[in-house]
Amino acid sequence: MNQFLVFVKKECLHIWRDRRTLFILIWMPVVQIILYGFALTNEVKNANIAILDQSKDQATLAISNEIAASRYFHLIKTLYSFKDIAATFREGKTRLVIAFPVNFQNDLLHTNHAQIQIIADASDPNTANMLTNYASAIINDYQQSLLKNEQLPYTIKTEVRMFYNPELKGAYNFVPGVMALVLMIVCAMMTSIAIVREKEMGTMEVILVSPLKPFRIIIAKTIPYLLVSVLNIACILLLGVYVLDVPIAGSLWLLIAESILFTITSLSLGILISNSVRTQQAAMFTSMMSLFLPTLLFSGFLFPVENMPYALQVISNIVPAKWYYIIVKEVMIKGLGFGAVWKETSVLLLMTFLLLAISIKQFKIRLS
């Protein structure tokens, strides 16, 4: 066991000596969280809108005020005819136009049936979708406030509620996604590079001639990266909770345990890659192509997996990050317990066992 510790210590020294890489390892998650959390957010704030009010009554004014007061919208223009709408959109500044027809309040009070047109610039469909949702929500609010004053028994009301993420915050998606991405890179890429470096330097041969067992060599090489990953997890969670206001709704320990499981999955992928390449550059490139991109594309954090063609959905099942991403969302955002994620956890466990078995077996075969 002492021999094993000597090895772990030496591995830590490598990481410590290579300050630049260590710096990147520690700061990469921080930068990513801040980038994804703030810069690349898909929340829309202060979208420019215009209002065409042909009725100009109490109801339309109240709704217009509420919309203009919302932090999602910024009223930049008042229109006077339907013809202006197309022209306004062509200018490119306005994302949404809200049009009230003539006699709006009249219709609302007497026929219980009034219409509002919400027109969005859908050249960016996601934003358009979101803005129309925000606007509908505000109009619904107004409708409800009317209902409180006068009991109208037969009115049908729609009610939209955003569960788990009432404010539709992007960070709820990004924090779990960045966790998957960062753990994948730190563990898989860094361990594969660290192992291949020993091959390149010729030190691997000397270690293999020593009495240390190959299995222990591999484990000793990965432990320091496991520690760095735990540090990364802590960093991301702290930033998520205190900077991006993403709550940890479920059990923190379950979240940490699942993260460590995923870390081990990534480590075994790193070992697998190191078995099949000869140079550090090849290790880095292979990790990038075979791990980073699939994690980005198939984990569901940038593109919803349900919207993909069936073939791609099937492929996404072999990406470990997909399962981890689901687990983190269930536990962290929805606050569910182990009962809700045992299936995903079993898939990850199975993958990890398989990968570890294959990679350690391959490592031994290379020796004989």
Next chain:
Amino acid sequence: MEKEPVITVRNLSKQFGLFTAVDNISFDVNKGEIFGFLGANGAGKTTAMRMLCGLSLPSSGTARVAGYDVYRENEWIKRKIGYMSQRFSLYEDLTIRENIRFYAGIYGLSDIQIREKTRMLVEKLHLEGKEKTLVRELPLGWKQKIAFSIAIVHDPAIVFLDEPTAGVDPITRREFWSLIYEASARGITIFVTTHYMDEAEYCNRVSIMVDGRIEALDTPAALMKIHQAGSMDEVFLQLARKAVRAGD
């Protein structure tokens, strides 16, 4: 020198598919001997050496290293041997002291032993005050001498040196060989491969491998006499020219 074999090889072969890398070789190496293991590139030296180090299993034949069987007891063999590759195999980003600690540590030496060994090694190589220098900053000759001293830091019965002087200047090579003689005098058996024929003449006995077989095995003086050659260089060329297998 008493004839007490520490390496016994009988009819050892290694096949990779249809290719016979090592073809039925037999030889003994005695305790404290400096044994030169020569051969052109691709002659099968490395494969043979890997089998003796317990890194690779033979296809047939028998071999005992330091009293242990290469098939069943390679874990014991590993405790009894040292190994130095042509790339000196030190960690460039660690200091001299850290390299010593690491290699002594993985052979299971205690902290007290490691401290004592470090002190002795530093003294012998005149590295006082340099213990905390990164290996990266040392000249090649120093690295090579440190690598050798580390390869025998756990007092192995046999040390395997795989082209230990590749790319090193003649003066440093000579200094290196004086370290080898010193280790041999302490009873450590030296098993060395080299491409430098002047070094072959420093060995007690040499074997020359051609196409996976041992074509000659004797003292350098006897080999030169048999082949009526003025130097080991000529002996080697005479034998190696017969090779049909292309080197890599």
